[in-house]
Amino acid sequence: MGQQYRKPLNTFSIRMFHHYIGIDYSGRGTCTTRTSAIQVYRAETGLDASVVNSPASTENRRRNWCRQEVAEWLLKEIEQGKSFIAGIDHGFSLPVSYMQRFSLNNWPEFLNDFCNHWPTDQPHVSVDDIRKKLSNQLGRIGKPDEYRLAERWTSSAKSVFQFDVQGSVAKSTHAGIPWIQKLRTEAGDRLHCWPFDGWKIPKNRCVIAEVFPSIFRQRYPRGNRHADAQDAYSVARWLSEADQNLQLQHFFEPFLTIEQRKLANLEGWILGIM
Secondary structure, eight states, X not given: OOOBOSOOOSOGGGOSOSEXXXXXXXXXXXXXXXXXXXXXXXXXXXXXXXXXXXXXXXXSOOXXXXXXXXXXXXXXXXXXXXXXXXXXXXXXXXXHHHHHHTTOOSXXXXXXXXXXXXXXTSTTOOHHHHHHHTTTOHHHHOOTTOOOHHHHTSSSOOOTTOOSSTTOOHHHHHHHHHHHHHHHHHHGGGEEETTTTOSSOOTTOEEEEEOOGGGTGGGSOOTTOOHHHHHHHHHHHHHHHHHHTTOHHHHTSOOOOHHHHHHHHHHOOBTTOO
16 A cells, blocks of 8 residues: 545535556666666555556565567456556657658558558567667657657657657657557557547546656655655655546647647647647
């Protein structure tokens, strides 16, 4: 059980979710590479966020997560039937300039096209392997000065094409998108990928959304958590607190013009940026 950090409000009927998940992701290695850079935390209503260990862990040995395992675990969570929101720190899409280069008109088209060229969910395939393979197709690799609208609205978010720099989400994004596609395929309408499946969240639905942990990490004492754990913890805790305080629903409706929303329907949005 997590530590009680705030008295629960008597508003369960209008809270959006049963529990809240923060995932600090990583594009290192292949989909079965275990790394401490992948961290998962979960919060229940009214309780502090606590670490979720890899299912491969035992009583005597804690194992690191791998990307394949994260996707399989999320699918099992969906099958439990209780609504949750999971904030994951990688892009779910790419800039509109990429879409225009390859005549992609909507997000499902993009997913199919991307997974054909970046099959990073396949065994023994890494992001760096694909980058080498596509080295003569620079349009597929993109340029580090190509930004999505959501990235331009922050002070420190980096382009999803800005590889090999500290704080970059490029590898995570290119490693994670095929798993988003797999989750959508296997979970069907039980899963809502925000905002692509709609800005408003249907009742009793499991939701995954892109987050930017640096927005939240300084709000909460770090304690003995390392940086990746703090990122996952802070996302899970913020999601829980925002829903408990009946504020989370407002973040699903950022202040965008009609044209900006149309763009975000292709590029995605970062939950927490208004």
